[in-house]
Amino acid sequence: MKNDSMNHSIARENYASSDVLRDGRTLHIRSIRADDKRLLQESWQALSKQSQYFRFFSPKDKLTEADLLYFTEVDLVNHVGLGASIVSDDAEVPVGVGRYIRSDVGSNAGAELAFVVGEQYQGLGIATILLRHLVLIAREQAITEFTAFVLPENTGMQIVLHKSGLPMKQVINSAGVLEITLSLT
Numbered sequence: 001m002k003n004d005s006m007n008h009s010i011a012r013e014n015y016a017s018s019d020v021l022r023d024g025r026t027l028h029i030r031s032i033r034a035d036d037k038r039l040l041q042e043s044w045q046a047l048s049k050q051s052q053y054f055r056f057f058s059p060k061d062k063l064t065e066a067d068l069l070y071f072t073e074v075d076l077v078n079h080v081g082l083g084a085s086i087v088s089d090d091a092e093v094p095v096g097v098g099r100y101i102r103s104d105v106g107s108n109a110g111a112e113l114a115f116v117v118g119e120q121y122q123g124l125g126i127a128t129i130l131l132r133h134l135v136l137i138a139r140e141q142a143i144t145e146f147t148a149f150v151l152p153e154n155t156g157m158q159i160v161l162h163k164s165g166l167p168m169k170q171v172i173n174s175a176g177v178l179e180i181t182l183s184l185t
Contacts, residue, residue: 032081037068078102095121098130113146127160150178
């Protein structure tokens with residue numbers, strides 16, 4: 001995986017980084033916190049129905065209270081969530097989220113990987129940057145692989161994973177969903 005210059009603090013509970021997007025703007029990455037519930041809900045509702053569907057494989061207009069608890073009250077070891085934002089008109093604007101949830105299977109130390117990036121910010125490299133940070137954190141936790149469940153029509157996610165430079169395997173499961181596994185070793 002390409003290692004662009006990153007300025008970050010590796011302490012997961014206070015993880016913070018600044019990266020430069022393809023268009024020259026600065027992207028801020030930080031650990032998701034319990035007090036991000038409102039921000040996460042507002043960001044979710046701003047997504048298109050298609051982006052919501054790509055994330056959960058079913059319609060989901062609103063995140064439930066249980067969803068918000070699960071997605072914001074993370075332990076930052078087995079469940080890591082990172083938020084991405086840019087500064088626009090002197091305000092921090094959330095543009096995406098990346099996360100992994102540890103799911104060790106047998107002898108493999110694996111985790112399920114997921115992203116969502118707002119439509120108007122897609123194509124700027126945000127998911128790629130989030131992936132790079134998640135890989136860095138996962139390797140510290142001795143996680144050896146990520147698995148992403150991707151709908152075949154979600155070509156954007158497939159491109160991000162293919163371009164990661166990480167060794168990759170993919171299969172189509174019995175539900176017709178791509179299971180893409182990235183090796184972190």
